[in-house]
Amino acid sequence: MADGVHFPAIRTACAHCSIRERAVCACASPAELEELNRIKSYRSFAPGETIAWAGETMPLVGSVVEGVATLALTLADGRRQMVGLLLPADFLGRPGRTRSSYDVVAATEITLCMFRRAEFERLLRDSPRLGQRLLDMTLDELEVAREWxxxxxxxxxxxxxxxxxxxxxxxxxxxxxxxxxxxxSFPLHITREAMADYLGLTIETVSRQISALRREGQIRLCENRMVEVPNLDSLVVESGGGVDPAV
Incomplete structure (x- = not known):
């Protein structure tokens, strides 16, 4: 796993973290939060920087705090397919599995809250609530994969x-x-090229469809790559449904 930029000092207390209510620590007790606070460290990666290669040993696991990363697989002949996105609060790595299943690449500048695998696995054994929370997140990922x-x-x-x-x-x-x-409203962190790769479309098709949604008032494209959705229910109708709001 790439080192990125390492921040040895704890930058944000877990109780005040921006992803606190959605991350693996959402159900942690005060004592568990204190332990997570003790063993964590931050790493940041620049856009395009590889965080982990498929098959590489991953000594660290953790959560996305800010930014977006892509998950991709490469076939023997060089063909490459993006198979997922890591957004804030998503978990990177799998306890009990020492190697990465995917190439993980920073799509934007990204900050990760990381834990040494052995320390995190020990905490999971001692803290059933953390284990249950991680299981719930894994089941959510399964639902997302089925929707995809x-x-x-x-x-x-x-x-x-x-x-x-x-x-x-x-x-x-x-x-x-x-x-x-x-x-x-939300920041559109990924490029149209990445969207095309993820959605199985061409860049031209992505651009045409975004332009059509903008012309019809379904979305507004603002400064700093912000997207505004005036009526989310209307955009859900345009999506054809099947997007579970609980996931």
């Missing part, structure tokens, strides 16, 4: 774009930004 099978197999290009925007809007609201009445 539907998206890639049956949805139109427009529905794919709308689905991704709905997911990002709901995730942003879940990590601290309350949606406006009936609407939402």
């Amino acid at each position: 099978m539907l998206l890639l197999g049956r949805k139109t290009a427009r529905e794919r774009i709308a689905s991704l925007l709905v997911i990002m809007a709901r995730r942003q609201a879940g990590v601290g930004d309350d949606p406006t009445p009936g609407g939402a």
Whole structure:
């Protein structure tokens, strides 16, 4: 696993962390939070920097605090497919599994809250609530993967774009930004090229569909890559449904 930029000092107390209510530590007791606070460290990566290679030993696990990373697999002939995104509060790595299953690459500047694997696994053994929380997050990932099978197999290009925007809007609201009445806003961290790779589309198709959604008033493109959704329910209709708001 790449080192990134290491911050030896604890920068933010766990109790005041921006992802506290959504991350693996959401159900932690005060004593467990204190222990997590003791064993954590921060690492930051620049856009395009590899965090971990598929098959590489990962001595660290942890949560995304800020930014976005992509998960990708590469076939023997060099073909590459993005298979997932890591957004704030998502967990990187698997306790009990020493190697990365995917290439993990920073799509934006990203900050991770990391724990040494052995220390985190010890804490899981001693803290059933943390173990249950991690299991719940893993089951949520399974639901997302099933939804993505539907998206890639049956949805139109427009529905794919709308689905991704709905997911990002709901995730942003879940990590601290309350949606406006009936609407939402969020930073579009990933490029259109990355969106095309993730959604199985061409860049040109992504651009056309985003432009169409903008013309029709479904979204607004603002400064600093912010996207505003005036009516989230309307965008859900454009997505064709199947995007579970609980995930």
